[in-house]
Amino acid sequence: xxxxxxxxxxxxxxxxxxxxxxxxxxxxxxxxxxxxxxxxxxxxxxxxxxxxxxxxxxxxxxxxxxxxxxxxxxxxxxxxxxxxxxxxxxxxxxxxxxxxxxxxxxxxxxxxxxxxxxxxxxxxxxxxxxxxxxxxxxxxxxxxxxxxxxxxxxxxxxxxxxxxxxxxxxxxxxxxxxxxxxxxxxxxxxxxxxxxxxxxxxxxxxxxxxxxxxxxxxxxxxxxxxxxxxxxxxxxxxxxxxxxxxxxxxxxxxxxxxxxxxxxxxxxxxxxxxxxxxxxxxxxxxxxxxxxxxxxxxxxxxxxx
Numbered sequence: 563x564x565x566x567x568x569x570x571x572x573x574x575x576x577x578x579x580x581x582x583x584x585x586x587x588x589x590x591x592x593x594x595x596x597x598x599x600x601x602x603x604x605x606x607x608x609x610x611x612x613x614x615x616x617x618x619x620x621x622x623x624x625x626x627x628x629x630x631x632x633x634x635x636x637x638x639x640x641x642x643x644x645x646x647x648x649x650x651x652x653x654x655x656x657x658x659x660x661x662x663x664x665x666x667x668x669x670x671x672x673x674x675x676x677x678x679x680x681x682x683x684x685x686x687x688x689x690x691x692x693x694x695x696x697x698x699x700x701x702x703x704x705x706x707x708x709x710x711x712x713x714x715x716x717x718x719x720x721x722x723x724x725x726x727x728x729x730x731x732x733x734x735x736x737x738x739x740x741x742x743x744x745x746x747x748x749x750x751x752x753x754x755x756x757x758x759x760x761x762x763x764x765x766x767x768x769x770x771x772x773x774x775x776x777x778x779x780x781x782x783x784x785x786x787x788x789x790x791x792x793x794x795x796x797x798x799x800x801x802x803x804x805x806x807x808x809x810x811x812x813x814x815x816x817x818x819x820x821x822x823x824x825x826x827x828x829x830x831x832x833x834x835x836x837x838x839x840x841x842x843x844x845x846x847x848x849x850x851x852x853x854x855x856x857x858x859x860x861x862x863x864x865x866x867x
Contacts, residue, residue: 640706644704647707653827658700659693661831662838665842666696666842668842669841669843690759690760691759691760692838695753695795695803699799703725705724705725705729719741723738727742728809728815730815745808746800749804754792757791757792757794757796761788764786768781787854790854794852797848797852798845802841814829817829
C-alpha cells in the first residue's frame, strides 16, 4: 500500500530581497516563527509590532516606577519636575539652606539682648525650624515642568497662578491675590507642623542635657510652650514668609532673563541672605508680642535700710 504524506504547513519570512522563503515544520514547539530581516520595504515583516509593544511596556514601567517608593517617590518625582522647569533650582535650594539659614540665625541673634548668648535655647529652636521651613518654602513655590505635577488648587483658586503670585501669565490682580491667600494658608499649616516638631525637639534636647549634667547646666529662660510657639510660627509663615518668598521668586525670575549667570547666582546669594536676616528679626519681634519666647527677668533684690 502506498502512503500519502500530508503537506507540512509553512511560514513565510521576509528577506533582504523581498523573496519568500519557506520553512517546513519539523519538531518545533512554537508553530509561529517570527523572523524579520533588515532591508526591503518591511511590509511583510512580522516581528515589528512585538518590539513596539515592548517599548510601550517599558515606558509604562518607567512612568509608574516612582509610585513604588511611596512618599519618597512622590518627592523625587516632584524634584525632577522642578529641576526640569528651573535648572537653577538645586543651586537656589543649596544657597537657601547654607546661606539662608545661617543668615536667619544671625538675624535672630541680633534681635536678642547680648546677641542671643543668654537665649541659646531659643536660637537653637529657631535653627531647627528654619531648616525645615526654608526647604519646604522653596519646594512649594518652585514652578514645575508639567501641569499635572503641580499642586492642584481648590475650585475657588482654579484660575490663580499655581507656583507664586508673580508667575508669568495673563492673570488678573484678584487671581494673583488668590495665590497669595492660598499659599499663605498652606504655609501657615506647614509652619504650625514644623513649629511643633522643632519646639518638641529643642525642648527634648534641653531636658536630656539637664539629666546628663543636672548640677552645672541651667537654662536662663523658660522653655517655650510647644503649642503657642507653633502658632507663632504659623502666623510668621502665613504672613511674613509668604510675602517675602513670593516677592523674592518674582525678582529672581526677572533677573534670570536679564543678567548673566554669574551675576544671577551672586544676586541669589545676596537676596536670600538679606531675606533671611529680615525673617529672623521679624520672628523675634512676633515671638515677643505673642509671649511664646519670653525672657526671664531677674527681679532686683530688696535691700533693707
